[in-house]
Amino acid sequence: MSLLEVNDVNKAFGGLKALNHINLSVKEGSVHAIIGPNGAGKSTLLNCLIGRLIPDSGTVTFGGRSLIGVRPYEINQIGVSRVFQTPEIFGELSLIDNVMIPSLAHRDGTFKLNPWHRMDGEAEIRDHAMSNLADVGLAEKSEIIADSLSRGDKRRLELAMCLSQDPKLLLLDEPTAGMARHDTNRTIDLLKEISERRGQTMVVIEHDMHVVFSLAHYVTVMAQGGVIVEDRPENIKGNPKVQEAYLGGAHL
Amino acid sequence: MMNFLDKDNLQSDIVLIVIFTIAILTMPIWLQPFGAAYPDLMQKFAIFGIFATGFNILFGLTGYLSFGHAAFLGVGSYTAVWSFKLLGMNPLPALVLAVIAAGIFALAIGYLSLRRTGIYFSILTLAFAQMSYNLAYSVLTPITNGETGLRVLRSDPRIFDGNGSETGPLVANLFGIEMTGLSGFYFCAVVLILVSWFAIMIFRSPFGLMLKAVKTNQNRMGYTGLNTRPYALAAFIISGMYAGLAGALMCITDPLAGAERMQWTASGEVVLMTILGGAGTLMGPMLGAGLIKYFENIFSSFNESTLESVFHFLPEGMREAAISVAGLFVGEGWHLTLGLMFMIVVIFLPGGIIEGLRRLAKAVFGRKRADDTPQRGGDTAPTGH
Numbered sequence: 001m002s003l004l005e006v007n008d009v010n011k012a013f014g015g016l017k018a019l020n021h022i023n024l025s026v027k028e029g030s031v032h033a034i035i036g037p038n039g040a041g042k043s044t045l046l047n048c049l050i051g052r053l054i055p056d057s058g059t060v061t062f063g064g065r066s067l068i069g070v071r072p073y074e075i076n077q078i079g080v081s082r083v084f085q086t087p088e089i090f091g092e093l094s095l096i097d098n099v100m101i102p103s104l105a106h107r108d109g110t111f112k113l114n115p116w117h118r119m120d121g122e123a124e125i126r127d128h129a130m131s132n133l134a135d136v137g138l139a140e141k142s143e144i145i146a147d148s149l150s151r152g153d154k155r156r157l158e159l160a161m162c163l164s165q166d167p168k169l170l171l172l173d174e175p176t177a178g179m180a181r182h183d184t185n186r187t188i189d190l191l192k193e194i195s196e197r198r199g200q201t202m203v204v205i206e207h208d209m210h211v212v213f214s215l216a217h218y219v220t221v222m223a224q225g226g227v228i229v230e231d232r233p234e235n236i237k238g239n240p241k242v243q244e245a246y247l248g249g250a251h252l
Numbered sequence: 253m254m255n256f257l258d259k260d261n262l263q264s265d266i267v268l269i270v271i272f273t274i275a276i277l278t279m280p281i282w283l284q285p286f287g288a289a290y291p292d293l294m295q296k297f298a299i300f301g302i303f304a305t306g307f308n309i310l311f312g313l314t315g316y317l318s319f320g321h322a323a324f325l326g327v328g329s330y331t332a333v334w335s336f337k338l339l340g341m342n343p344l345p346a347l348v349l350a351v352i353a354a355g356i357f358a359l360a361i362g363y364l365s366l367r368r369t370g371i372y373f374s375i376l377t378l379a380f381a382q383m384s385y386n387l388a389y390s391v392l393t394p395i396t397n398g399e400t401g402l403r404v405l406r407s408d409p410r411i412f413d414g415n416g417s418e419t420g421p422l423v424a425n426l427f428g429i430e431m432t433g434l435s436g437f438y439f440c441a442v443v444l445i446l447v448s449w450f451a452i453m454i455f456r457s458p459f460g461l462m463l464k465a466v467k468t469n470q471n472r473m474g475y476t477g478l479n480t481r482p483y484a485l486a487a488f489i490i491s492g493m494y495a496g497l498a499g500a501l502m503c504i505t506d507p508l509a510g511a512e513r514m515q516w517t518a519s520g521e522v523v524l525m526t527i528l529g530g531a532g533t534l535m536g537p538m539l540g541a542g543l544i545k546y547f548e549n550i551f552s553s554f555n556e557s558t559l560e561s562v563f564h565f566l567p568e569g570m571r572e573a574a575i576s577v578a579g580l581f582v583g584e585g586w587h588l589t590l591g592l593m594f595m596i597v598v599i600f601l602p603g604g605i606i607e608g609l610r611r612l613a614k615a616v617f618g619r620k621r622a623d624d625t626p627q628r629g630g631d632t633a634p635t636g637h
Contacts, residue, residue: 050475076477088475090468093461101465102476104458110479113486115454119461120261161476 003028003169003201004049009058011044018044019055020225026169026218029199031191033212033233036222037246042205043085045222046171049203050082051075062169073110079168081161083175085205087154091147095138095157098146099129099164106165132160136190152179156187163194172204176211188214213237221245265456269449272535276441280434286550291437292505293549297542298440299501304525304537305444305451306494311523312532313460314487315467319374319519320361320381324354324492326388326514328499330395333402333509336424340413341404343424343431343439343504347497354496355489362488366481369470381519388511401510424504431504440501447494448538454490455534463487495522524590528597530604539605547590554582 006024010017018041026032034042047053049060051072060067067075081102090098103125108114119126133139136156141149146157155175162170175191176184188211194200195215206212212219213233220230223245229236236242275282279297283289288297303325311317328350335346365376388396396402404410404422424431431439454460462483465473470480503509512518525544530536559575559582566574581589601608 052475071479072474073477073479076475082475084475088469088472090465090472092468093464097461097464101461101473101478104461105477108458110477111482113459115450115457115459117457117459118262118453119456119458122458165477 005061007059009055030217031202033204033216033219040222041225081167082171083158085173089146096142102161103164132164136160152183170202291433295437298444300541301538303498304541306491307522308537310491313463318377320377322518323381323384324495325499327357328354328496329509332500332503336404337408340410341425350496350500351493355493358489358492385514404507436505530606533606536604536606552586
């Protein structure tokens with residue numbers, strides 16, 4: 001059963017067709033990678049999924065519900081969390097605060113006026129946040145300020161923030177960009193474990209083929225705003241269309 | 253000794269509020285050596301402490317810099333005087349009504365202004381405040397009594413005042429206690445303690461954490477499932493209510509409300525107080541408010557003879573030189589001192605005087621902790637989880 005259904009989506013910026021009749025179907029419990037050269041429209045597609053951009057035409061449905069024109073915070077509340085390419089975190093707050101905010105949002109909804117509660121009474125939320133920080137290997141840094149982290153650590157923090165919400169669909173925009181090799185491997189292992197343990201549905205944009213082929217169940221290849229091919233990873237490598245998109249038709 | 257400021261569990265909050273309560277209630281004693289133990293002035297400290305504390309809930313937590321908070325001060329004052337005129341001289345209904353009126357006013361202004369952020373938000377709030385100020389002078393004269401100011405008259409209905417009070421003085425009267433002198437101060441002090449306690453609650457609550465999130469990254473908040481607008485609006489309304497409360501307290505001793513209370517200089521003053529003391533800290537804004545009011549009232553009254561007694565240990569020629577140099581900074585020149593102090597704080601202590609005190613405490617008491625890993629931000633002090 002597919003959780004996310006993208007149907008004939010178009011998006012143009014002036015004369016540039018960023019998305020051209022895109023179709024995408026993400027099955028529940030699968031890891032779906034989107035690859036393609038720079039400017040292929042991968043991030044634009046993700047932006048259309050989370051309400052940052054509204055497609056010019058076409059439909060996006062999530063669990064049977066249309067996402068077109070729905071506000072970003074509502075899309076998140078129905079179960080879509082995203083890790084951005086440039087980390088979007090609460091830079092002036094501690095790591096633990098960073099993770100508690102999405103947990104609270106998950107529990108309390110889009111707005112709650114509760115100045116008479118105390119954060120130190122929120123032991124459950126705190127424990128949950130700590131275990132999510134531990135999952136990404138940042139538990140011992142829980143009290144430091146998020147801005148002082150390295151870029152790789154910021155991305156892992158953002159991942160912990162998204163995971164703390166138990167999303168139905170996790171969108172990852174180049175989750176390993178800017179990470180050292182061993183951090184990349186740790187992140188792959190973590191994502192793999194989440195995928196296997198929770199059956200987490202994920203859409204991953206990735207440049208690093210090593211990441212794609214160790215994680216993905218399905219791969220969609222995009223180029224110049226269109227989908228070239230969608231297939232299982234083992235069938236992607238030898239596909240001549242993919243080679244053409246990536247290597248400009250040179251034969252290996 | 254300052255360690256309790258860095259922790260944020262319930263016990264340390266209780267310690268903080270107890271120390272704070274004692275400090276406020278003993279002001280008439282420990283302000284003596286500073287020459288500031290007048291009930292009038294201490295009442296001002298308390299009132300502006302409330303104003304700055306409320307402003308800090310908006311500016312310190314959410315980062316929205318309102319440049320029109322004096323409008324709520326004015327609304328609070330007018331409402332309180334009308335309450336005195338119509339309902340009688342009891343300050344309690346006046347305070348409640350002022351808070352409600354300022355809240356409604358803040359809802360309207362905040363709803364419109366919060367559509368923009370940064371400098372545009374500040375300009376919008378400034379525009380609304382100036383509008384209110386000018387309206388109070390012109391169109392709204394039937395409500396505000398224009399330039400003369402709104403005051404309580406003997407002929408006013410004051411329906412809940414007994415017959416006997418008709419001859420009494422026209423000051424607020426809390427079940428027989430006249431709000432003048434020390435009792436006026438203590439009334440304001442109790443209100444200050446209550447609303448400070450509420451501010452601490454906000455700082456420590458999930459709601460307060462969300463307000464800090466508004467300041468840090470609104471995009472992330474949206475993609476995290478949080479609607480930023482009602483959070484910012486709630487902070488705006490709460491801080492407007494604090495301002496309304498302060499405005500009402502200004503009228504208890506002298507039941508007079510004038511439009512000049514809404515002028516932009518009054519809005520700017522609370523910004524100065526908050527930044528000077530330390531925006532986003534619990535006690536900073538109150539400290540800033542006290543300091544500025546102290547300068548305005550005490551420092552400005554220093555004159556040549558005061559300086560003469562300070563410098564009389566110097567030899568003849570040097571004494572004159574010292575007095576003429578120092579004379580620039582006191583009396584009429586107190587703004588110069590304040591300006592310099594403000595510059596020093598903004599440049600060297602972005603966390604305000606509170607940060608200065610914390611650094612000092614660290615240097616004196618906490619040398620052994622100096623090699624700790626960086627813990628929390630220096631500039632947004634004991635914000636808590």
